[in-house]
Amino acid sequence: MLKVENLDKTFHTGAGEVHAVQNVTFNADDGEMVAIVGASGSGKSTLLALVGLLDAPDRGSIDLDGVELANLDSGGRTKYRSRQVGFVFQQFNLIPNLSARDNILLPLEFAHWPKEDRDRRADEMLALVGLDAEKGERRPARLSGGEQQRVAIARAFVCQPQLILADEPTGSLDKSTGQKIVELLRSAASTQRATVLVVTHDEKIAQLADRRLEIEDGVLKEIA
Amino acid sequence: MRTVGVVVILAVVIALSISMLIARDAVTAKINTVKASSGNTITVSPKGFFGFNGGGTPLTTTEINSLLNVKDVSAVQESLSEQLQSTQTTLTSPTIAGQLGGRFGGFGGAGSSAGSAATGLPIRVIGTNSPGNAVVGGANGGGTERLTSGTSFSPTSHADVALVGKALATKNGLTVGSTFTAYGKTITVVGIYNSGSTFANADLLMPLATVQTLASAPGQVTNATVVVNSIDNVTSVTKAIQTQLGSKADVTSTEATVAAQLSPLNSVKTISTYTLFGAVIGAALILLLSMLMIVRERRREVGVLKALGAPNRTIIGQFIAESTTFTILGSIVGFVLGIVLSSPITSALVSASGTTPAATPGGFVRGAGGFVGGGSGFTPPAGATPGGGGLRFANLNSSLTTLHTSVGWSTLGYAFVFAIVIAAIGTSVAVASIVRIRPAEVLRSE
Numbered sequence: 001m002l003k004v005e006n007l008d009k010t011f012h013t014g015a016g017e018v019h020a021v022q023n024v025t026f027n028a029d030d031g032e033m034v035a036i037v038g039a040s041g042s043g044k045s046t047l048l049a050l051v052g053l054l055d056a057p058d059r060g061s062i063d064l065d066g067v068e069l070a071n072l073d074s075g076g077r078t079k080y081r082s083r084q085v086g087f088v089f090q091q092f093n094l095i096p097n098l099s100a101r102d103n104i105l106l107p108l109e110f111a112h113w114p115k116e117d118r119d120r121r122a123d124e125m126l127a128l129v130g131l132d133a134e135k136g137e138r139r140p141a142r143l144s145g146g147e148q149q150r151v152a153i154a155r156a157f158v159c160q161p162q163l164i165l166a167d168e169p170t171g172s173l174d175k176s177t178g179q180k181i182v183e184l185l186r187s188a189a190s191t192q193r194a195t196v197l198v199v200t201h202d203e204k205i206a207q208l209a210d211r212r213l214e215i216e217d218g219v220l221k222e223i224a
Numbered sequence: 225m226r227t228v229g230v231v232v233i234l235a236v237v238i239a240l241s242i243s244m245l246i247a248r249d250a251v252t253a254k255i256n257t258v259k260a261s262s263g264n265t266i267t268v269s270p271k272g273f274f275g276f277n278g279g280g281t282p283l284t285t286t287e288i289n290s291l292l293n294v295k296d297v298s299a300v301q302e303s304l305s306e307q308l309q310s311t312q313t314t315l316t317s318p319t320i321a322g323q324l325g326g327r328f329g330g331f332g333g334a335g336s337s338a339g340s341a342a343t344g345l346p347i348r349v350i351g352t353n354s355p356g357n358a359v360v361g362g363a364n365g366g367g368t369e370r371l372t373s374g375t376s377f378s379p380t381s382h383a384d385v386a387l388v389g390k391a392l393a394t395k396n397g398l399t400v401g402s403t404f405t406a407y408g409k410t411i412t413v414v415g416i417y418n419s420g421s422t423f424a425n426a427d428l429l430m431p432l433a434t435v436q437t438l439a440s441a442p443g444q445v446t447n448a449t450v451v452v453n454s455i456d457n458v459t460s461v462t463k464a465i466q467t468q469l470g471s472k473a474d475v476t477s478t479e480a481t482v483a484a485q486l487s488p489l490n491s492v493k494t495i496s497t498y499t500l501f502g503a504v505i506g507a508a509l510i511l512l513l514s515m516l517m518i519v520r521e522r523r524r525e526v527g528v529l530k531a532l533g534a535p536n537r538t539i540i541g542q543f544i545a546e547s548t549t550f551t552i553l554g555s556i557v558g559f560v561l562g563i564v565l566s567s568p569i570t571s572a573l574v575s576a577s578g579t580t581p582a583a584t585p586g587g588f589v590r591g592a593g594g595f596v597g598g599g600s601g602f603t604p605p606a607g608a609t610p611g612g613g614g615l616r617f618a619n620l621n622s623s624l625t626t627l628h629t630s631v632g633w634s635t636l637g638y639a640f641v642f643a644i645v646i647a648a649i650g651t652s653v654a655v656a657s658i659v660r661i662r663p664a665e666v667l668r669s670e
Contacts, residue, residue, distance in 0.1 A: 049664040079533070081533040087531050155532070
């Protein structure tokens with residue numbers, strides 16, 4: 001279970017201070033998919049970066065299954081990300097010179113999975129997101145947008161993380177494909193009992209989540 | 225394509241480095257060889273003594289032998305020059321006093337009245353303790369005595385024997401085993417030599433001790449050649465000898481002449497050294513900028529890898545591997561190219577430096593033949609029959625352009641070190657740049 005309490009993040013810019021995240025508190029259960037909606041610049045991506053430990057909060061607590069993460073050092077945050085967090089990005093962010101399969105294998109290497117289990121696990125993930133072995137050998141440039149995002153989802157889930165953070169995962173896809181991707185996310189989360197936080201500004205996508213949170217000027221509130 | 229471009233540019237710069245390294249080694253080896261073998265002699269003669277002109281009190285064997293104790297002196301060759309007048313010998317000089325010879329005959333020192341066109345010139349007798357090795361301004365003032373028949377005598381010999389110059393032997397019908405009279409003694413010819421010098425071929429070479437006895441000049445020396453272990457030490461040894469012998473002796477060296485001859489090679493060495501370091505720095509900069517460009521282009525990729533949990537060392541390792549691959553490929557191609565180009569580049573550098581094989585007019589070495597005789601007049605030795613140091617410097621100058629480039633283990637070692645330096649510098653800034661990349665910033669910019 002993810003518990004976030006009183007999270008604050010302020011950026012100091014030339015134009016002054018920007019309070020990107022202010023006193024944010026929320027919970028998310030295992031297997032639950034939570035959508036965070038908000039306009040551009042509202043602070044939703046910053047919130048995702050804080051929870052994913054890509055950035056350090058100024059204040060507050062991030063608790064994942066009883067482990068306090070906000071105070072981890074750089075090495076601890078890296079370790080945490082490699083084993084407990086999966087990321088899905090709007091632009092897919094696959095490594096271009098690696099095949100789809102090799103992209104899925106990367107997090108396993110970083111998390112020091114047993115070598116003998118890696119291939120099997122990658123094949124499982126390819127099957128989970130509906131890609132055959134032939135597609136798995138292709139480089140990202142030879143896959144469609146939807147297929148690339150499927151690879152990205154497989155990569156995010158491959159280490160069986162407790163937390164999946166998806167930042168506008170349908171932003172670069174057409175509506176139909178986007179809907180399928182969200183359904184895939186939801187399905188994978190359910191199968192693997194992972195908590196999924198989806199940041200989106202698309203209400204229709206957000207409605208597919210179990211819960212919806214709205215962030216505005218860094219302040220988070222639950223949408224009934 | 226970019227990879228090929230980076231490797232090609234690196235290869236060219238590394239080839240330049242290797243060529244410069246090889247050129248520098250070749251030039252350094254040549255300079256060291258020349259320094260060890262030429263211009264490292266000092267001529268010591270009695271103060272005011274000039275050929276057979278001038279005065280001066282003869283130096284003594286004891287004084288000259290004491291020079292062996294001077295630091296950096298490796299050998300001392302001593303000689304005593306005497307003039308054998310026609311009344312003192314059965315020999316006839318092959319040299320005919322020409323117009324200038326007759327004119328200068330009056331300056332021939334003691335007994336020079338015999339130097340007239342009618343009676344022929346006196347014969348020079350050189351007592352030496354280095355027979356056959358008087359090339360360096362030694363016993364006969366230059367020229368290399370090559371025995372054409374017979375054998376030489378011992379440096380410490382007291383025997384009444386002589387090596388006879390080719391011209392003198394021909395003039396008097398002498399062969400090995402022949403005898404002639406000098407100073408009232410019967411002298412046996414033990415060898416005939418050819419020195420390539422008209423003057424020297426009219427001389428007699430005899431053991432130093434024998435001449436000192438026969439000429440009633442016990443322990444006297446009129447010329448000494450001090451051999452120094454390196455041209456670099458000639459100045460200090462010259463000063464030390466001058467200090468030791470004081471006002472008794474004139475001490476001169478050919479250091480300046482050889483140094484002038486070596487100057488172009490030193491210029492080549494300097495140029496190749498600077499170019500070498502320039503090329504290495506250039507290669508490092510090329511790799512550094514290439515790696516920075518690559519890191520900048522792949523900034524997002526680095527951010528993603530960090531987000532996925534890749535530690536900095538893993539990402540840095542990938543870039544180091546990439547940089548090392550560039551360096552290794554560039555080094556291999558550059559090394560081969562450098563070896564191929566090193567010889568023509570070295571030749572071009574030496575040619576451009578002004579080192580030409582043209583013979584330099586021979587220097588007039590004090591005591592080398594003096595103004596005695598000389599056909600139809602004295603002509604400064606040069607060209608095919610240089611006298612004195614002329615032959616020496618002509619040979620030296622032509623050999624300066626003959627450089628042999630080679631690749632030794634030291635060159636390979638230096639090349640390896642340079643490659644490491646290039647890779648290290650080229651990667652260091654990229655590594656620092658990778659460490660500074662924050663995944664949140666990279667991914668936020670989507």
